[in-house]
Amino acid sequence: MSILETATTVLRLMAKEQRELSMIDLVDRLDMPKSSASRVLKQMTETGLLERDKKSLAYRPSMLLLELSHLVRASSSLIDMCAQALETLGARYGHTGYVSVLEGNDVVVLRVRPGSLAFRAMTNPGHRSASWATSTGRALLARETDESIRARFPLGLRPAHGAAADPAQADDARSPNRGPATVDALIEEIAATRSRGYALAQNEALYGVCSVGCAIADPSSGECLSFCLSFPSGAEEAATIAELGEAVRAEARTIGRSLGDPYWGAFAR
Template sequence: MSILETATSVLRLMAREQREMSMIDLVDQLGMPKSSASRVLKQMSEAGLLERDKKSLAYRPSMLLLELSHLVRSSSALIDMCAQALETLGERFGHTGYVSVLEGNDVVVLRVRPGSLAFRAMTNPGHRSASWATSTGRALLARETDEQIRARFPQGLRPEGAQTVNANAADIGADAPFSDSRAPARGPATLDALLDEVALTRSRGYALAQNEALYGVCSVGCSIADPSSGECLSFCLSFPAGAQDDAALVALGEAVREQARTIGRSLGDPYWSAFPTNSTP
């Protein structure tokens, strides 16, 4: 491993743990020999990438990195940061990605990043789905209190008289709307069931939807907010249901969550600032 790759691993570890690092941390979490860990920390400090606390003797990111983080924040709109996260995830997993926004009780697609793997049910920007039956929608709803969510749906998820459709990916066009007036046949059946899904989303940091707004489609999504602009978006990876086993779904969820947490903490998003670093599904 080159010194650049090693330094990158150290910075990624700091970003994930959100704390200062010592030589022992590198030994325990990166599997480095003590001599290598000591040497790389010293070299990164001499290069101006890290600073050493005189009391604890642990290392933290330097002011240079802090200045660069402000540059990234000021030059990248939240939607572009989400799109970049999908680019990274897409290159790793090959799945299609979406950036969406909550509009009323629907979630609306803003951007699409086609995957490298064949996927028949891809939708287009402007596509509207019921928020409660999608991973992006539930990731956004998870930021609200249960009381706020109940207030959104005073008549329940499927109001009396609403048309219920069998949302098969094979027979519905890419731009077919799914608002409350055309509720998907799948997904949480009641408001209490939705709140259970939202609670699970809050605990693991990502939402999982399988065979809901579109039958045969699975997606894993997270949300991010920028306190400075008030903007709040969600992004997800979408792929055929059944294509991943349980372990793979967890790995996907954790990868999407880490991208969201990194962006969220760089923006000062309270949701991610308070989210436990070592949280597991």
Template sequence: MLQTVDRALHLVRLVASRGEVTLTEVAGSLQVSPSMAHRLLRTCADAGFLDQPLRNGAYTVGPALRHIAADVRRGSTLPTLLGGVLRQVAEGLLETTSLAVLEGRNIRFVLTEEGTHLVRIARPVRTVTPAHATAAGRALLAGLTDDDLEARYQKATLETVQPGTIQDWAQLKAEIKKVRNRDWAIQVGEAQPGVAALAMPVRDGSGQSVAAVTVTVPYLRLSRSEDARSLARRLRPFVDQMERRLALSSAR
């Protein structure tokens, strides 16, 4: 099993470095039989990592691999593009604010600016956190299609980060629907006791949600519905500014 996985990874690296490979080239490089090379190629192609534009032709980089490369590139460039605005958010709202990206069923915080409020949250405790338990994760999950959401979650066991964390697929779907309707997400004590957060998706020039901005506060400052609506109104201009920067960047 491990040998097969190692061969598949070697195959993906081979195609990524060369741009395209033939069955004969794969068999020679991996030192396997043509039938084994064909099985590996078809397995990677079925998973979207490779593509075969022409029947019996060479294999090229597939859409899944391109998406992974784009996600990694965004994770490294977003702090540079949006870091200045994130500082403005922390200064303007006096609260700790973070930029997060989606990685499978998790989110990763790629940048955090600490607020200056007398009572504030320092920084996210976990760099990688289950998306369903966080405001940033829900904001990003809401930007996926229903099919993509189901593929990620319908048969998955949702990790219980805190006692109040969303527990099942039906509950998550209902919460995602709310997020789509109002264009912001909230969680109170589900990722960390005593801590609440509100997040908005940040979309690029094509309308795709590529990150989320999260404002993290002591839960008492988000205990009422009006508190959340007020914070969302104050956050919106900063998100609009981030999206303008992304649109200009992609247009260059």
């Protein structure tokens, strides 16, 4: 591995951990020999990428990187940041990704990042789904208070005509056959979303589809979007789904904190 690749790996770990790092962190988290860890941290400090705290002796990003982060923020819109996160996640896992926005009580797809793995249930930009039955929708709803969520659905979740009894007949994406059946059940799922930091939906708005998603807001523009990875239900084990959710969460946390999103600023690692 080149020094540039190693330095990038160190910076990615720092972004994921959201804290200063020591040589021992590189040894433990990256399985890096002590001599290599010491050398790369020294070189990154000498070239101005890192600074070393004189008291703790831990390493943190330099002012140069901080200045560059402001440049990225100024030149990238929230939707572009979400799309870039999906590029990173898609290249790593091969799954399809979506960027969506909350419109009323529906979630609307804005961008699609096709995965490299076969997936027949892919939807297109403009597609609407029930917010309560999708990971992107629940991730957006999780940013609201329980009282606000209840006020959204005074008549309950399901449309008056009801959902199809046969999943194969549930062609109306806003009439999911599965998912929370009541507002109380939705509130419970929202609580789980807040706790783990990402939303999980399985066989809900789209039968046979599983997705994990997070939402981010840009305080400067007032914009709030969500993005997710989507894949066939049953294609991944529970442990892998949790790993995917944590990977999406890590990307969302990095973007959110760079924008000063209070939701991610308060979210504990």
